Amino acid sequence: MDLIITNANILTLDDEDRILFGSVLVEDGIIKEIGRVRTDNKKKVYRVLDAEGAFLLPGFVQTHVHTGQTLFRGMADDVELLDWLNKYIWPLEAAHNERSVYESARLSILEMIASGTTTFLDIGLVHNTESILRALSESGARGVICKMLMDGDGIPKGLAQDNSESLSEIRFLKEKYHRGCNGRIMIGVGPRFALSSRERSLVEAAEFARGEGLIITTHSSENIKEVLSIRDRFGLSNIAFLNKCGVLGENSVIAHCIWLEPSDLEILKDSGTSVAHCPSANLKLASGFARVPEMLKYGIEVTLGADGAPCNNNLNMFNELRLAALIHKPRTGPVNMNAKTVLRMATIGGARALGLDSEIGSIEIGKRADLIVVNNRGIHTNPVDNIYSTIVYSSMGSDVSCVVVDGNIIYQNGTHYLWDLDEIVRKSNEEKGRLLKRL
Ligand SMILES: [Zn+2]
Incomplete structure (x- = not known):
């Protein structure tokens, strides 16, 4: 009707x-x-x-979330990023199965809808992407669901996957789901971050995404140790390295961008790359303050995301709106990041980053x-x-x-109207209990 x-x-x-x-x-x-x-x-x-x-x-457009992590809410608090990943998040993600991913995605999407998010970009998980897609299609919401790519050294066995296998899975997902449910569902490519993929795999993933007309998203320059390690290994800033691999571009959304070198702003601007600013997660993991006012001034599209439940611990866009407006003011003055600017980042800005501004965002x-x-x-x-x-x-x-x-x-x-809220809360707790037994 x-x-x-x-x-x-x-x-x-x-x-x-x-x-x-x-x-x-x-x-x-x-x-x-x-x-x-x-x-x-x-x-x-x-x-x-x-x-x-x-x-x-x-409706709000979130450009960086992990629906696969919501069962881990409150399980990795008050730790630093690389420990957070290695000791907590990766083992937990590796213990997921089809059912636990589905319940994690349902809980995430329900939380987002109930707090006004209608579209989101999920960087996804290595396995069980179809469970997230099932939850999204049932929810009535709109989203870009990436399959995550991880094939670098030191990746836990349950998460490492050969890159050609990953890309052929994304091709399969694209044919089956992309633009399904009246266009609500989209598929994307999600290499986790530069340190968890081989250089050649990043190049292949970027070429694949461009060739297929898909969004590519990754984390970058979130943590000082991460950027120092990338400079040590490749002799480049994180952003310059991603650019060399072809990952940046108009179809690219990069989460965080905190520890940028001065030339990185130009690279982001010239390549037409969008940035996903996640203020709650950046504060909680003590990662730092992204130079959002400077990026906006430079003409870079900066958008907002809640990131994951274990590093936030909510997926509620109102928290991100308020923090994005507040946290930059002590450094750059009260005029920057005014309410209208921030609300535009959360709506039409997010839609532009996902290439959906002719359809949604205003x-x-x-x-x-x-x-x-x-x-x-x-x-x-x-x-x-x-x-x-x-x-x-x-x-x-x-x-x-x-x-x-x-x-x-x-x-x-x-x-x-389509889901029973109590059932989703109960089942997510049950699946979390089963997942912990698989650790
Ligand atoms: Zn993230």
Whole structure:
């Protein structure tokens, strides 16, 4: 059924950044009218959703998450990145099976939807990618699911995979799933980071992604030891090394980019690469402060992501909005990273990074209807003055009262229309227990 959302304070997040009061009319998943919408002259039957004055904005687009890690929430706290990976995350990922990945993905996607994320880029896992794809297709949300590549030295046995085998699996996944579910599902290529892939494999992965028209994503320059080790091994900065391998480009999203060398900004800009800034994870792993205001000034597309549950420990975009706006101010002044800039990073910026800005990321006629209603009647958000400020500095994930993806209401007032929330929580705990026994 087609949909009209009425009585909304609409934040378009389009080029004009309009705020309108009125309605959004959706037919066949596409936004057809915005503002003053008349229905008395129309023959169709519409489902009417009265927003009662709440904010209506495009769903958030997260450009860096690990849905496969959510079962490990709270299991690797207060440790440094390389220990975090080697001692905790890799052994846990290696213990996953089809069922545990499926429950981890369901819990992740449900948490994201309930806090307003409608599209996400998941760097994925080495194995059981189809379990994540199954969860995504059932959820009603939109996403780019990567298969992770790991074939360097010192990778645990359960995670290392020959690169040609990995790429042929991605080709299979692309043929079976890419642009399935009315275009909601996309496949991507996810080499974990420079130290966990052979140089030749990075070159092959980059050529493959470009040839197939897929997103490629990886972590880079997250940690000082990581960048020093790459300089030691290859004589280049992490970013220059990825560029040499062909990994950077308009189809490339690089997570973190904290420990950049001055010439790296130029490389990122010239190659058209997007950056995924993950402020919670960067603080929790004590990785450092990415120079986001400088990157934005340079014209680099910087977007936002929650990263993984074990290094955040939430997948709630409101946390990232608030932190992204706050943490750079002590160094660069209060004017930088204002609320509107940060909200654009979380919506249209993310859509551009994923090459989806002609379809989603703003409320514009002709775009797919991926929309969220954010309640503005909370004690913590009143009085409302500037709507951008309210959303970035005051609102919380629990203020999201309705989530629409592709024109379908998938979540409303604490209920997911396709999933049983209690069952997902129970099963994720059960699968975590079974996974721990396999360690
Ligand atoms: Zn990550």
